[in-house]
Amino acid sequence: MRTYKILDLFAGGGGFSTGFLNASHSHAKFEVTKAVEIDDDACNTLISHLGEDKVLKGDITCPLIKKEIVAECKEVDVIIGGPPCQTFSLIGPARSGKREVQDSLKNDSRNTLYRHFFDLVSEIKPRFVVFENVEGLLSKRFEDGLTEKEKMAIEVISEQLEDLGYFTRTIDGQGSGFKTLNSLDYGVSQKRRRVIIIANRHGIYNPIPLKKDLTKEVPTLLSTIGELPVLLPQINTNGMEKLKKIDVVLKNLDKCILSFLNNINELDRIYKNRPEINNEQFRLLKNYLNDSYLVTKNRKHNGLEFLKGFCEDYNKLAKQFNSSSEIPCNMTLHQSRKHNFRDVVIFSMMKQGSTSSGFMNQNSQDFDLLLDQLYPYDKNKHTDTYVKHSWDKPSNTILAHMQKDGLKFIHPNQPRTFTPYEAALIQSFPKNYDFCGGANSQYRQIGNAVPPLMSEAIAQGILMTLLNYDLEISK
Ligand SMILES: C[S@@+](CC[C@H](N)C(=O)[O-])C[C@H]1O[C@@H](n2cnc3c(N)ncnc32)[C@H](O)[C@@H]1O
Known part of the structure; x- marks a missing residue:
């Protein structure tokens, strides 16, 4: 069994990691080396699921923490993370061009976290990077897709990854390698659009997360929380x-x-x-x-x-x-x-x-x-x-x-x-997944998360790509 190691940056309550841990193949799986998070409650949630040794509590922008991450994660295969940033909403005037978008991403103090994510990628040089973001998509204006400016921002981010030696194109050969995913397509009973960029250092096409066949059953609220x-x-x-x-x-x-x-x-x-x-x-x-x-x-x-x-x-x-x-679940969550x-x-x-x-x-x-x-x-x-x-x-x-x-x-x-429990099930967290902290903190961790089922589809594609690549190389 091959085990590929992941580093989860800005890990929150662990939605992204959970999907990676659930991806499976008879000869390969993922393991979390470290999940880095600043919030106490989210860290406690992570500890209860991953174990204390896997969680690094601290501020990613702090040089000492960064040093610790680099020292402990030199060997990771994949860095995943959704740095909270204003990437899509901060791009300046309507007619702003690529140069302004580049400057906004580079110089705006509100995009600091995004830059630290890239610093860590460039130091650790994992085989794959998965960058996820949601900003802007929450706005009604973008319900039908990304605006030109958003696309430009993602292209700039993709180019930055390419400058670091990463290949961002997806297997369909389209565009600059980003995808907007809707969690509905992955069996989640929730409309939720996220932007992801998958990139790798092997110069191979990146996988496209496989959609679920929903012809037989489309998940609804009834099928997700109706039995509670x-x-x-x-x-x-x-x-x-x-x-x-x-x-x-x-x-x-x-x-x-x-x-x-x-x-x-x-x-x-x-x-x-x-x-x-x-x-x-x-x-x-x-x-x-x-x-x-x-x-x-x-x-x-x-x-x-x-x-x-x-x-x-x-x-x-x-x-x-x-x-x-x-109540067949944790009482504190279903209140x-x-x-x-x-x-x-x-x-x-x-x-x-x-x-x-x-x-x-x-x-x-x-x-x-x-x-x-x-x-x-x-x-x-x-x-x-x-x-x-x-x-x-x-x-x-x-x-x-x-x-x-x-x-x-x-x-x-x-x-x-x-209730937080219903929100967690709607986000496709496993039924026994617990969240630490009070109700407000639970709602925050749940609402911030990448739905585990969507993350699993992303992870499954990467797992297969890594495995196939390694088998090919070892021939
Ligand atoms: C969008 S949430 C991530 C959700 C996570 N990917 C998941 O699927 O559950 C962003 C997280 O970044 C954390 N965060 C913000 N600033 C941070 C910093 N400077 N260092 C470490 N974590 C930070 C927040 O506390 C929050 O939990």
Whole structure:
């Protein structure tokens, strides 16, 4: 068995490495020599999967750390990494030419990390380099592909690799060796576009990651997270009186609680045979919501005080309900974040696959007057703040921004946003992959990652190319 060694720079929570470790052949495999990362939680995640000796915690720009990397990784076959950089969004004025692009990459302080990646490549001289980046693609403008300027930036990066003695062309002989990959093509139930450049020092054509045959089964949210037990959110009762649109909530309290109740009844209908639904805790919770609705319908309540009491009682029942489910995974990862009551109502009322721009648009079939009135943000600035996903479709790109809020990631039928565990499964991390740190840090590590299945396709191509090359040479 041949073992090819990799160095993972800017390793995050280890998505890229995981894909490489999963690539396999009966005569060859990859092994991580070092994964370098600056963030404490991400390092702990890496340590728990790779072992302490494989993780180098530190700042790649620090000369001592760089020296250590070079000393310990002289023998690596492949350097992989996605340096966080502004490569694609910083290229200056619209008509900027190649020279400006080169200068921006070279001189802009925000591109420092990218330069350190190349320094290490030039010192270690691995056989293969995989450079991955995402900047710019997150922007809607680029959904249909790269802009001219982005292409130019990648060409400049490819040329820099060529100056270091690397061959960047892919086996189809096209262009300057970069590819934009969409994780959907690799069996990931998520739209996520990444730019990669594969380059090698042997002067051979670089492999193109092989797409999965998806004619039989296209991964959807249902196939990825549909089996997880129903999980209900806790409602945040702090500062309720200052919550934006609390006046609309209180004026329509009966309708708000009814929408929430309708959502719970829907879960009852759909999942009636599941143990967590067919039990006493769920019945108690449902009855409580029903009774509360009747009180509000008959206007026998005192507004805010009633709502606070309602949420507190609901929280206790939801906690009992959640703990009665058998969660077949790490409990800390499959925890819903707390939501405010207004958002829980919005989540309950939204249709699967709809967005807030739809429910606020009078010409849309998703238009809803109460939802329109509940929308708490400046409608002139953002309209697509809330996105409710569909069971029968893949997810939108899982973002590190989920650490701030998850409103663009509303569960298809539960009144909450995706848990870190759901986000990790959508990113195609193995079911037992754990992430260290608190929920925000977990969301960040997950959202930053290269989906392991996509990484595996990249790795598989490189593994075969290395093996074939070595067998040929040894003949
Ligand atoms: C986009 S994420 C990488 C994700 C990773 N490739 C994966 O698949 O999971 C970039 C990572 O670079 C790390 N980072 C940023 N600056 C760094 C530095 N100066 N030295 C080392 N790591 C750094 C960040 O903490 C972050 O985890």
